[in-house]
Amino acid sequence: MKRKNHIHGTFGTARRLLACAVSAGMIGTLTPAAVLAAEPAASADGKAVTVAYSPKKAADVLAANSETESREIHDTIKIDTETGTVTENGTKTDLKEALDVSARTEQKLTDGTKTQNTEKITDYLNGQGIYQVRQTAAGTLQVDAPYQMQRIIVSLRRPLKDSFGASHVMYYQTAGQYVLSYSSEQATRTAFEKLAKQYGSNHVMLDTAVRLSENRQAGSSAGAAKAAAVHTAASSQSSPQLLKGDYVSWATHQSGLDTLKEYANANKKLGKVKVAIIDTGIIKQHELFEGRTISRQSTAMVMDQDDVSGLKYSYQDVDQVSGHGTHVAGILADATSDQVQLLIIRAFTADATGEPYASLYDLAMSVEYAKESGASVVNISAGINHIPGRRRDYASKALYEAQKEMYRYMESVLKSAYRDGVVVCCASGNRENASDSLLISKQQSYPAYSPYVLAVGAITKKRKRANFSYYGKELDFVAGGYNILSASRFAEDEYVYNSGTSMAVPIVSAAAAMVRLYHPGYSRGSVVKVLRQHAYYGKNGGRTVKQGYGYIKISNPSQASLKKKQLISGVKKSYKLVSKGKTVRLKAKSSSGQKVSYHTGNASVASVSSKGTVKPRKKGKTTITIKVPNNSRYDYAVKKVTVTVRAKK
DSSP states (O other), rough: OOOOOOOOOOOOOTTTTTEEEEEHOOEEEOOOHHHHHHOOOSSSOOOOEEEEEEEEEEHHHHTTTSSSSSOOOOEEEOOOOTOOOOEETTTEOOOHHHHOOOOOHHHTTTSSSSSHHHHHHHHHHHHSSOEEEEEOOTSSSEEOTTTTTTEEEOOOOOOSOTTTTSEEEEEETTHHHHHHHEESSHHHHHHHHHHHHEEEEEEEEEEOOOOOOOOTTTTTEEHHHHHHHHHGGGGGGBTTTTTBBSSSOOHHHHHHHHHHHHHHHHHHHHOOEEEEEEEEEEESSSGGTTTTOOTTTTTESSOTOSSSSTTTOOOOOOTTTOOOOHHHHHHHHHHOOTTTTEEEOOEEOOOTTTTTEEEEHHHHHHHHHHHHOOOOEEEEOOBBBOOOGGGGGGGSSHHHHHHHHHHHHHHHHHHHHHHHOOOOEEOOOOOOOTTTTOBOOOOSBBBTTTTTTTEEEEEEETTTTTTBBBTTTOOEEEEEEESSEEEEETTTBBBEOOHHHHHHHHHHHHHHHHHHHOOOOOHHHHEEEEHHHTTESSSSSSOTTTTBBOEEOOOOOGGOOOOOOEEESSSSEEEEEEEOOOOOOOOOTTOOOOOOOEEEOOOEEEOOOOTEEEESSSSEEEEEEEOOOOOBBBBBBEEEEEEEEEEOO
């Protein structure tokens, strides 16, 4: 497998010399002499530097200095050393295809016992100097490529003493970071080890790859396979025969957003809301985007390595397989009114296999750019699902710390957006391998795992959790994500079906945008509260592990507002009863006039009827929970009453 350079950067500040450039948002290439004239020299080896003062300019510098040829980007590779089976993200492959191991070498590595093969493969791959190999609990080998992005980020507010052999270095002034790029993984590793020793591993970060949250089954993208099938039979899947009413996707209708957008389109007094879609770009000529405002700030944060679009910095969709960005943006357009502007940020490019990928650093800068450009909602249908998170999973402490620092930086960017009131919605992720856990975790569901974003899972039309969708206590909402119809990149009037948590996220992003449209003064917390108040799962509200707060349904302007607080009265905080003695009747009332329900925490101590009659049974203490369901005007309410039962004298 050929590895070619993809991403590069530069270093140095010289703020006083570049005061004009700073005010204009420009970037400047500085020689060491120029740096020396303004501040202490940043390089001891005479390396030229470039300074960037904004996320967009930093991204432009990195993209402009990347090579035009793409490389294959690795996902997690697993090797069963007993059977010789090799998989990459659930797709069956072999060592030659996955790791460029010759057939002869592969035979030598797999001709012994499981123990022998494990030792031989581990020694061979470790000897390459660019892989990290560990044995999983299941006994398989997991192979990661920590240096494949060929980019090192050093957090430093003082001059960098050396360029450490980098082919290009950038100083991102806003974050106080030197970004060093290399022409090979071997060079990246050598420099990383020196940098970690020089500045400490808590100041050094290794960039990592990010993939789209598509549902992959049987070694291929289910969405891509469906898209290909539809493309070959375009006439049966083109407009307007597909359209039912004024919506394309059943998920849009299920959420009530098709009706809400009709109200909004008829209201000329509403303002504007900007939603950022960080993805593979869009084919803006598609009819789903007709009449919609595509923000002039829409851009590409990376170069199109294969020049698919013909415009290297275009936000045109580069995903030739499934048109991921076009499909995701189409769902959002389908679920929002014309007042919602689409800020398209292409953070993904295609690797040598045609698969879209982004770097975590580029993703962070994309979020920064979205915030800087005035987006109040950000849609990220992507994530990392292959980085181990425990110290023992890493070959060295430095490597572990470098990965941890990369996550910390991304967290700081998300936290900044959170504090500035931006609602960031992320895909919870899809299971790639049958053996993988479905629980959301930092290791396989980031950034959905972050407390600063809304994690969105996928459900079917029957409101059941899609079997590929990650879930857990971090899950906030669910939305339609199975067989979702949206825009195709292949023709202006063509539509395709895709499945995945990627397809669920834009429904929640759309709901957040519509709430912001009707209530521009709402804080982030208020927007999220509205979404929670209008989320449905179970009879009494609340949050569940499988579906979070549930699926959102907002179908008219009044529902886009905060619900009134509901009060429960008519009961005391506690009651004292005697075992097998007299009962007591709880006469709880709700301020909305709705019927209340009663639930006991321990029926063996005291039971409670549907009418609130508490019957003491034996000595002990229990809690009676009184609940009132939500409705279109009121939020659900809960009140707890303590019942203490003493023994009969």
